[in-house]
Amino acid sequence: MSSRELVVLGTAGAVPTRHRNHNGYLVRWDGQGYLFDPGEGTQRQMALAGLSAHDVHWICVTHFHGDHCLGVPGVVQRIARDKVRHPVRAVFPASGETYWRRLRHATAFVDTDVIEEHPVAGGVAGVGPLTARRLSHPVDSYGYRLQEPDGRRMLPDRLAAHGIRGAEVGELQRTGSVRGVTLDQCSAPRPGQSMAFIMDTRLCDAVYELADGVDLLVIESTFLSAESALAKEYGHLTAFEAGAVAAESGARRLVLTHFSERYGFADEPSFFEEVRRSYAGEVLLARDLMTIPVPRRQVHVPTK
Numbered sequence: 001m002s003s004r005e006l007v008v009l010g011t012a013g014a015v016p017t018r019h020r021n022h023n024g025y026l027v028r029w030d031g032q033g034y035l036f037d038p039g040e041g042t043q044r045q046m047a048l049a050g051l052s053a054h055d056v057h058w059i060c061v062t063h064f065h066g067d068h069c070l071g072v073p074g075v076v077q078r079i080a081r082d083k084v085r086h087p088v089r090a091v092f093p094a095s096g097e098t099y100w101r102r103l104r105h106a107t108a109f110v111d112t113d114v115i116e117e118h119p120v121a122g123g124v125a126g127v128g129p130l131t132a133r134r135l136s137h138p139v140d141s142y143g144y145r146l147q148e149p150d151g152r153r154m155l156p157d158r159l160a161a162h163g164i165r166g167a168e169v170g171e172l173q174r175t176g177s178v179r180g181v182t183l184d185q186c187s188a189p190r191p192g193q194s195m196a197f198i199m200d201t202r203l204c205d206a207v208y209e210l211a212d213g214v215d216l217l218v219i220e221s222t223f224l225s226a227e228s229a230l231a232k233e234y235g236h237l238t239a240f241e242a243g244a245v246a247a248e249s250g251a252r253r254l255v256l257t258h259f260s261e262r263y264g265f266a267d268e269p270s271f272f273e274e275v276r277r278s279y280a281g282e283v284l285l286a287r288d289l290m291t292i293p294v295p296r297r298q299v300h301v302p303t304k
Contacts, residue, residue, distance in 0.1 A: 009045035042071030063141035073106035080112035094119035135201035137235035148192030211249035220258035243279030257286035
């Protein structure tokens, strides 16, 4: 299996700061690069992170507020300039297609034909391995989920106990039984790895559906609870709410990001303290240029 990890390119909210670039997140997943919400400055952040245009196979925009998409022109033009040959799939809200066109063709340049457009509409949509669900924000905003199919892990001790070896192992996996021994007797369920990317939204059913049981939850945490009224008005989450989503959904690793410019690094302890009121699992506060692995698969071995 190829590495699966998140490379954080930017963590600011609407306004970048000296220490936080506008949004930008590249997820490496089975040899594919999913670039989520490339904000202004993403092209330079990619260079600082050791990434190139050839690492991008998907451009996924949650919505068309500037801090989530103003980096699209630079990324697209770099894909063209560097002569990327593989397909690059662009996923974005269909209601914002006018904005996509403006960004896609923002300036004069020698264009590329590798970009395939996949506008999404309705409450839920699927594009390849991605699931998109509409969130609650003043403009149409979609969260995304990557999900590996569930599988099974072979258990060497069980195989040995039943005398199954060599080519018979493959036969057992293909057919489900060998010499009266079933696959269930020699293997354990292996849930597929998953990650969810949830940006600007209020709490809504789609947030929990996207986050359900994920290994890695990347979610906005624009405000602390002291500004909860402001968060609700502008369609955002607080750190406490992000933690509550992770707790109720059973997320294994929680990454908070998209911080309002009113907060600096000195405020990070307040975010940790607040999220700990609602979530007891692993928490990371994203900083620009961090690399965060997707947790390893969990395998449940039966007792008998």
